[in-house]
Amino acid sequence: MGSRILTMKRQAAELGRIRTGYSRPNPKPDGKPIPVRSKTFVLTSHSRDYVAAAADLYGGTVEQWTPQGQNVAQWRVITKATELRAILPQGDPLSQSYEFWTGGGCSRRCDGVTENISGDPCVCLAKFGEDWHERSPKQVCRPTSRINVMLPDLPDLGVWRLESHSYYAADAMAGGLDTVLQATEGRSLMPVRMWIEQRKVVRNGETKNFPVVMLVPALPKLRHALSGPISTAAALDPASLDRPAIEAGPAVVPDYAAEARMCQTVEDARAVWRRANVAGHVARDGSDELSQELGRIADDIGKGIDTQTGEDRGDDEPGPDDEGVYDGEFIEDGERDDEPPAAYPPAQWPTAAVPGGGRP
Structure with missing residues (x-):
């Protein structure tokens, strides 16, 4: 300088x-x-x-x-x-x-x-x-x-x-x-x-x-x-x-539900919820309407239902049992505490699996 x-x-x-x-x-x-x-x-x-x-x-x-x-x-x-x-x-x-x-x-x-x-x-x-x-x-x-x-x-x-x-x-x-x-x-x-x-x-x-x-x-x-x-x-x-300030228009919220319906796996649907949570569009406890909808979409994906048409895709993979558990899935040692166990689809993620309670 x-x-x-x-x-x-x-x-x-x-x-x-x-x-x-x-x-x-x-x-x-x-x-x-x-x-x-x-x-x-x-x-x-x-x-x-x-x-x-x-x-x-x-x-x-x-x-x-x-x-x-x-x-x-x-x-x-x-x-x-x-x-x-x-x-x-x-x-x-x-x-x-x-x-x-x-x-x-x-x-x-x-x-x-x-x-x-x-x-x-x-x-x-x-x-x-x-x-x-x-x-x-x-x-x-x-x-x-x-x-x-x-x-x-x-x-x-x-x-x-x-x-x-x-x-x-x-x-x-x-x-x-x-x-x-x-x-x-x-x-x-x-x-x-x-x-x-x-x-x-x-x-x-x-x-x-x-x-x-x-x-x-x-x-x-x-x-x-x-x-x-x-x-x-x-x-x-x-x-x-002396001109009035231009007021900002309403915030545009992405269509997270539409994104989730395009997902092929439960993990991909869960990633959609995380993005919505980071953006402040869903509550951490999963009590809001969008969280509930995303949970239902993830549940349908886990059951092999085509989320676009609502029809069973006829996948050979078995769905979860009455407890929401998939056969042959388990939680590995060292999995992050703030990640819901992979064995649970979003609609059935236990409250204790997320810091602060609630869904992911």
Whole structure:
């Protein structure tokens, strides 16, 4: 068995990104691309095949695209989908922090109390006070939420990363996800619905409109989200959780009597009873109706009666006497105590011959 580096994160392959905006060219010479808030989801990837599959599924046109500030071309599709069905992987798929990015990369990453890169207290809080998040992103860190989801109807095994910089979306996303993780302990997949919700807020007399990505468990009832881990099959088909279980049909009991009538010897008929006993279809004391019938069939076989027609087969072998004993038969030394003596047909097996009493 292989070994792993214990401090290494075991992350699934990132197949692409899920975005809520895009940029369009600026008509001004040398102008920066103009950001556009999208009412539908935008999927981007380095693989054209993934984007083409997304376009087939969600609508839209595949186009080549280069992210702002980068020089490596990717592919994207501005879909027609206002909602996505996805699956949360096991564990905690949400990562959140306050981040400040410059041309040199991420210069600050904070949890709201401690700035993790320098180890110093939160810079924005110390500088601007409790309402620091209302300031321009050029001055303070931006709330950044990243969540990995799987899109089960697209190719290959991997995750698509959704990134949001909404302060309100960060709070709503974390609260809903933590409730589910508390129930499942992150030990199972979880189907979810994601959609873009347009919201507005009035602050200091000014109305601001902004999109929020909502993410909730996609289950028939709330109880399913809170009742612990679910199976992979249920994650792929959540509706199955609300379907009634298929009741098992009545057990089919073999026709032991018909089998016994096909036997040619008493021992073979006795073997049929043993099988029925092991299967739990006859009682050990032989008091049930099937045991009685099997005993009568064995008795007929011992008397030379054709159990199929009821006629005497005319065998030369003599039948048992009034005591049920065949001439010339005896019990050999060492015969098992739990086996009825061979001298007795099933209908006349003595109770003492079977452990616990009764017929065989």
